[in-house]
Amino acid sequence: MMNIPMNQQQLFTWINEISFACNDIILYLDTHPDDEEAMNYFNHYSEMRRKALKTYEEHYGPLTIDTAAPVSGKWYWSTQKWPWEGGMC
């Protein structure tokens, strides 16, 4: 899916979806720590999430503090809209 170019809204929705997949499988793995299939599922989505967060930051600004590297001398973390303002970044 990451090979198809996405606009900001599509990429944001994609991040929400794969992040939720991670949140949900984490809970399952906490009580099933030896389930290999579940671990593969987690690895797959957490790697996609890492890449998607990086792509998002490069184009539209950071969603996490670990991807908040200042771009062109500007700290976007606190200067872009916060999520409760309806902003997606």
Added chain:
Amino acid sequence: MWNYEKRLQYPVNITQTNPQIAQVIISQFGGPDGELSASMRYISQRYTMSDKRVQGVLTDIGTEELAHMEMISAIVYQLTKNLSPEEIKASGFDKYYVDHTLALWPQAAGGIPFNACEFQSKGDSITDLFEDMAAEQKARTTYENILRLVKDPEVADPIRFLREREIVHFQRFGESLRLIQDDLNSKNFYAFNPQFDKCPKCK
């Protein structure tokens, strides 16, 4: 959305239990100027705060306060780990133990439970930031009161770190107040409430 990091912000490695001092330090978990109160205050206030940069300060300090609550909890946990009934009785920890065994529960040193009335979310940027600055100073005083009672360097070291963060947060909230006031009527900061009144041309 939040993510958990599986580490303490500053290490806590206490090798000697001391239930008596744990009963004092627990105030910084659930007491009037504790870390739970601090975190809930900033995270509640940020939605209506009238400047994005200050919303960022409230978000990030509110997040750090959760990590401080975790450090205080780790200190109390390590100070009360594996206590015997005799030690519990002799130290006066029995009154806490009867309701919570050795679990963590947010209360003040005097036994008063955590209560949202310990903080305010007023919906006025100047009012809220003065509250936040006062909260940081009150927490600093509490840490200094704790440090006068603590003799164990393994306990004093992380408490000193937490005390220093109160001073840094006070500084950042002071700057936040300045950012807010710079956008207000310099002849009358109280001419309107930037979180409620629509008065963009009041300058």
